[in-house]
């Protein structure tokens with residue numbers, strides 16, 4: 390009997406656990422450790438944040454789903470990994486703190502034979518003074534944040550209905566943020582919603598980003614064939630903003646948020662300010678701070694994790710200049726180089742380098758997006774990790790499945806306004822996610838497989854995906870046939 | 874003294890240099906018969922991308 394333990398029930402962990410359970414015989418156990426009682430389809434938080442969806446439309450309780458499918462749920466947050474067990478018992482285990490404060494049991498040991506770290510990001514609002522829902526800005530990273538943001542939007546709309554002008558500031562709350570795509574979706578949905586509520590004329594909307602150019606999205610942008618030219622995504626993004634009257638600030642590191650005022654540094658070293666009435670600024674990410682402890686009780690965290698808290702996997706982490714980075718540096722199996730029975734999936738794995746060119750201001754502030762790990766690759770990685778673990782339990786000496794972001798394409802639909810007849814979304818495919826300039830020297834991507842267009846069809850697809858992925862996550866009949 | 878929201882683009886003139894869609898392009902974006910066709914095409918493209926992986 391083998392015991393597979395998955396830390397985190399987000400897109401990646403839930404996918405890994407579901408496939409491991411499907412593929413393993415009943416004698417093997419699959420356990421998910423999650424501090425949340427609910428599964429959240431995070432991409433649709435955008436619509437909660439503009440008041441178009443309710444929390445129960447984007448989240449559902451995990452326990453009944455796991456019970457039906459024979460997956461054990463431990464409600465709590467993993468804190469320590471003990472890969473060598475301890476002096477009396479060499480079996481590896483994870484220390485889990487119960488999710489509910491005051492819960493009777495105290496920290497619990499969860500033993501594993503195979504471990505998947507799919508704990509996603511820690512939302513580092515603390516890295517920018519005054520950033521975040523606990524301080525002076527809003528977010529849509531969690532359902533609760535999105536609900537709070539929707540309420541703030543309602544208030545702003547009320548003020549506009551009374552004749553006041555409002556300044557909306559949306560974007561990235563730090564120079565090292567990732568997830569530009571999510572904030573981009575929010576700003577265009579916000580603009581659409583203000584029009585729908587007939588107060589657009591009272592609103593000024595500003596996009597603030599750490600990207601060097603618009604449309605970079607942490608993946609060095611992309612190029613699309615259009616009208617006999619190969620056009621960079623910066624052109625389409627600027628066009629989209631200009632059409633909607635959204636102004637923009639690029640190359641910015643937000644270093645302080647006060648009530649109604651953002652302070653930021655730009656790549657030229659200048660310190661600037663931007664006033665706002667409503668600011669939705671996403672935080673930078675780090676790993677969740679798991680600690681690793683050896684059999685003697687000594688720390689071994691730095692052998693398993695990078696200083697940013699993300700887990701080392703089979704990537705090449707040798708520091709190199711940007712030009713020397715190769716696609717082969719990117720991980721393929723997500724196995725820990727130290728521990729063959731430990732894997733990291735989704736945002737929890739440490740990328741070997743940025744995809745967008747790094748830039749630093751004259752004062753030494755890095756201002757460039759970190760590499761994104763969006764939903765589709767996170768789920769693909771979860772599934773590949775599950776396959777490898779199942780095969781290793783069956784006797785395979787090493788991981789059998791790969792899911793390199795340098796060999797994987799992504800299909801992405803970015804909502805630009807939600808309405809069944811007047812809404813639009815940008816539908817994109819890009820191959821590969823990490824550009825491969827050795828194979829495609831001009832643009833780093835296969836132009837036959839990279840495309841994008843905006844229209845109502847994209848919105849219909851986005852709605853379809855919302856329902857399809859929630860159906861899949863609920864593990865309803867045929868769930869495994871729905872692609873990641 | 875820090876600048877107050879000075880480096881905003883496009884404050885006016887820059888707008889002249891931004892690519893904008895034609896009215897026909899904007900019309901097609903929400904013209905249902907055309908979008909039904911695009912829905913089918915985009916789905917095929919996306920499924921192909923997922924299958925190839």
Ligand SMILES: Cc1cc2nc3c(=O)[nH]c(=O)nc-3n(C[C@H](O)[C@H](O)[C@H](O)COP(=O)(O)OP(=O)(O)OC[C@H]3O[C@@H](n4cnc5c(N)ncnc54)[C@H](O)[C@@H]3O)c2cc1C
Pocket residue numbers: 396397398399400401402403422423424425431432433434435465466467468507508509510529530531568571677734735736737762763764765767801802803
């Ligand atoms: C607002 C928003 C919109 C987005 N829109 C899109 C989109 O349209 N398309 C797209 O592809 N991607 C989108 N993304 C990105 C996408 O949500 C992520 O790529 C994806 O969620 C990553 O999956 P993950 O499993 O790695 O992390 P998560 O989904 O964040 O899951 C991590 C899980 O681990 C849990 N956890 C944390 N700490 C611990 C611990 N100590 N022990 C146990 N569990 C722990 C967390 O509670 C969480 O449930 C969006 C992201 C945001 C924030």
